[in-house]
Amino acid sequence: MTGAAIIDDLRARGLIHDTTDEVALRARLDEGPITLYHGIDPSASSLHLGNLIGILVLRRFQDHGHRPVALVGGSTGMVGDPGGRSEERNLLDADALAHNVAGIQAQVERLLNVGGDNSVELVNNFDWTKGVTVLEFLRDVGKHATVNQMVAKDSVRSRMDSEHGISFTEFSYQLLQAFDYWWLHTHLNCDMQIGGSDQWGNITAGIDLIRRRESAHVHGLSWPLITKADGTKFGKSTDGALWLDRDQTLPYEFHQYFLRTDDRDVERFLLQLTLLPVDEVAAIMAAHNETPEQRVAQSALADAVTELIHGSDEVRKATLAARALFGGGVLDADGLEALRGVVAETSVHAALASGEEAVVDLLVATGVCSSKGDARRTIQQGGIRVNGDRIESTADGFAFVGERFALVQRGKKQRHLAVVGG
RNA sequence: GGGUCGGUGCCCGAGUGGCCAAAGGGAACGGGCUGUAAACCCGUCGGCUUCGCCUACGAAGGUUCGAAUCCUUCUCGGCCCA
Numbered sequence: 176m177t178g179a180a181i182i183d184d185l186r187a188r189g190l191i192h193d194t195t196d197e198v199a200l201r202a203r204l205d206e207g208p209i210t211l212y213h214g215i216d217p218s219a220s221s222l223h224l225g226n227l228i229g230i231l232v233l234r235r236f237q238d239h240g241h242r243p244v245a246l247v248g249g250s251t252g253m254v255g256d257p258g259g260r261s262e263e264r265n266l267l268d269a270d271a272l273a274h275n276v277a278g279i280q281a282q283v284e285r286l287l288n289v290g291g292d293n294s295v296e297l298v299n300n301f302d303w304t305k306g307v308t309v310l311e312f313l314r315d316v317g318k319h320a321t322v323n324q325m326v327a328k329d330s331v332r333s334r335m336d337s338e339h340g341i342s343f344t345e346f347s348y349q350l351l352q353a354f355d356y357w358w359l360h361t362h363l364n365c366d367m368q369i370g371g372s373d374q375w376g377n378i379t380a381g382i383d384l385i386r387r388r389e390s391a392h393v394h395g396l397s398w399p400l401i402t403k404a405d406g407t408k409f410g411k412s413t414d415g416a417l418w419l420d421r422d423q424t425l426p427y428e429f430h431q432y433f434l435r436t437d438d439r440d441v442e443r444f445l446l447q448l449t450l451l452p453v454d455e456v457a458a459i460m461a462a463h464n465e466t467p468e469q470r471v472a473q474s475a476l477a478d479a480v481t482e483l484i485h486g487s488d489e490v491r492k493a494t495l496a497a498r499a500l501f502g503g504g505v506l507d508a509d510g511l512e513a514l515r516g517v518v519a520e521t522s523v524h525a526a527l528a529s530g531e532e533a534v535v536d537l538l539v540a541t542g543v544c545s546s547k548g549d550a551r552r553t554i555q556q557g558g559i560r561v562n563g564d565r566i567e568s569t570a571d572g573f574a575f576v577g578e579r580f581a582l583v584q585r586g587k588k589q590r591h592l593a594v595v596g597g
Numbered sequence: 598g599g600g601u602c603g604g605u606g607c608c609c610g611a612g613u614g615g616c617c618a619a620a621g622g623g624a625a626c627g628g629g630c631u632g633u634a635a636a637c638c639c640g641u642c643g644g645c646u647u648c649g650c651c652u653a654c655g656a657a658g659g660u661u662c663g664a665a666u667c668c669u670u671c672u673c674g675g676c677c678c679a
Contacts, residue, residue, distance in 0.1 A: 405635080407624095431633080438634060468632040501633060549626085552641060558627040586626075587633060 179204040181239040185398075187453045188446040190232060192372040192399040195382065200394045203366065204241075208293060209394075211236055211367035212244035212359050214251070214300075214352065214374075220278035221420035224410030224432075227480075228401060228447055230286050232369055233295075235450070242293045244365055245283045247276045249301030251351050276301075282419055286483070296363070300355045303362075307354075316354050319387040320380070325349060328376035349380045356381025360393055367394040401447065404439035419484050426485040427517040430493035431588070433477035434470070441472040449479035492517055500582075500590055506563050508577025511592065518582075520592035525575065527593075533572045534561060541591045543583050553585060560584040 179201035185191050194200055203209060213233045215226060222230070233243040249272055280297050287295035325331060331346060356378070359365035368378045378395040385393050401409040410417050417432055418424040436444055441463070445456045463472035481490045496517040499510055521541045530536050535550040538559065544550035551569050553559055559566045561573040562582050575581050581593040 435633060438632095441634095466632095467634085470632060470634075473632090473634080497633080546644065548644065548647080549642085551647085553627060556627040556641065586628090589626095 178239070181236055181241070184235065184239075184453065185232070185396075189443060190228075190398040190447055191396065193375050193395075193397045195379075195393075195395045199392065200367075200396070203394065208241050209236075209367050210242040210244060210359075210363055210365045211369055211394075212246050212298075212356075212365050213369050214246040214248055214355065215279060215283070216251070217247050217249060217272055217275035217279055219416075219418075220275045221418045221423055222279055222282050223416040223418050225401075225416070227419070227484075228398060229369070229371060230283060231448065231450065232398060234287050236369075237287055237293055237295065238450070240293060242296070243287055244296045244298060244359060244363060245280075245287065246298050246300055246355060246359070247279050247283075248355075249273070249276050249299040250304040251300060251348065251355070272301075278420070298359070298363075300351075300358075303358050304351065304354065312350075312354070315388075316350050316357075316384065319384050320350055320353070324383075325380075328380075330373070330376055349377045352377040353381040353384040356393070357384050357388060360385050360391065361389065365393075366391075367396065369396045369398075372397045372399050398447075401444075404437045421485060421489075425517065425519065426481060426489040427493045427496050428519075429484065430477045430481045430490065431497065433480055434473050434497070435588075436473050436476060438467060438472075441476055445472060445476050445479070449476065449483065451475075451479055500584075506576060506582060508579060511576055511580040511582055514582070514590075514592055515594070518590040518592050520594050522596060523581075523593045525578070525595045528573060528575055528581075532569050534559065534566050535569055537561065537573065537581060537583060537593060538585075541583055541593050543585050543589060543591050558586050 181204065182191070182194075182197070182201060211233070213229050215222070215229065230245075233245060237243045253269075253272060276299055280299075283295065283297060289295060325346065328349060331341060331349075352374075356365070356368050368381060370378055375395075375397045378397065382393055382395055385391050403409050416424075417429060433444070442456065442460050445451060445459060446453065449456075451459075459472050459475045463470070478490050478494075481493060496514055499506070499514065500518075523537070523540050527533065527536055527540060532547075532551075534554065535544075535547050538544040538550035538553070539547055544553055550559075554566050554569050554571075557565060557567075561584075562576055563584075564573075566573075573581060575593075575595055579595050583591045583593060585591075
């Protein structure tokens with residue numbers, strides 16, 4: 176199955192922000208499988224939620240029979256994309272980058288299909304940029320670009336207007352990315368680049384380069400950046416970014432994040448962040464709108480995304496954990512044991528329970544509160560529960576269930592398990 | 598190089614000798630309402646051995662009974678001149 180149907184699907188999902196000549200693109204897709212690439216910045220050792228949409232668009236193309244190339248920017252990561260940030264970025268050293276690239280590639284392989292006619296191909300642009308000399312680059316790439324055009328890009332202009340300015344290094348980024356596209360076009364027959372709308376300028380830079388050097392017309396497509404109705408940044412929680420790596424963000428937290436999705440966002444997220452068919456999403460939304468308080472759509476979203484990333488087993492565990500934590504049932508040692516690995520935990524000493532202000536100490540020891548003052552305040556505000564019981568005063572004590580576990584809750588959302596001895 | 602204005606708590610931003618742990622706003626956190634939503638309301642928001650003490654207003658010195666506030670030097674940034 177190939178063809179331009181993918182474009183209709185993406186449009187139905189609100190995943191098309193910009194495309195190059197759509198008529199030409201559709202015609203090309205109807206001819207047969209296209210090779211397309213998406214670049215990922217290796218600024219960390221794991222992908223985070225913000226990367227998910229791009230990986231999934233790549234996957235959607237793959238599911239339609241096209242050939243995905245996932246580029247992890249080992250060399251562009253050394254330079255830094257000026258887009259979307261107001262200041263120069265810190266450059267990573269080579270070792271850190273190699274580590275990040277490896278981590279990200281492993282995750283990409285799990286989200287895209289490996290093997291078969293249109294297996295995902297993983298590439299690292301460091302492989303073809305490391306040997307290029309400055310003179311070669313200036314002659315083969317730089318000669319085909321005008322500074323006038325480069326300066327006109329939004330990402331560059333906004334930085335030139337800012338007080339911090341922009342370094343030549345980051346200014347050059349778009350040429351490096353253009354070079355990538357050219358290289359993939361000439362070596363892997365790649366005729367399409369996709370990316371977030373913030374990448375549009377870089378994508379067109381590559382298209383221009385290929386047209387000038389090869390007289391070839393290649394394609395580009397971008398999706399809109401994900402926004403949230405409340406104005407907060409998508410994919411960030413209290414503790415920072417939500418990572419796809421289970422060691423950095425527990426599957427339970429991941430699942431919970433989506434379960435709390437705002438009604439105004441949930442349909443869009445279902446369309447853009449899951450592989451559920453469009454008509455199925457419509458059915459889910461219909462059911463949701465019947466009884467919004469049931470949060471059918473949020474559950475479907477959380478389950479679908481978590482399954483994609485962590486597998487159905489983790490979905491089941493997260494659901495069970497949520498039921499135990501929010502259901503208000505009895506918390507016995509077995510129940511708490513089941514929460515291990517699901518909620519964050521800290522190992523503590525048994526003696527912690529016998530202090531003057533045992534609960535205050537517990538809150539600080541687990542990191543749930545940042546200081547004793549913070550702990551006391553939160554207790555006074557009625558924000559702390561231990562093993563399900565609200566702590567009324569700092570003088571209250573607590574006991575470890577089964578002499579092993581204490582479940583600390585701060586507010587409605589934060590959970591932390593203290594384990595004696597660990 | 599000269600001149601000038603400025604560097605305040607997570608961010609923005611008041612404060613020009615005691616009433617300043619420092620107004621106000623934002624973010625964040627807790628409570629209420631609710632659907633583990635939105636909106637809205639209330640509260641908290643440097644630390645501690647918490648009726649008091651310690652640390653803090655770019656850094657280091659100094660004046661003073663007393664300094665975020667005055668002086669000196671340094672440092673960083675904006676603007677103007679060269």
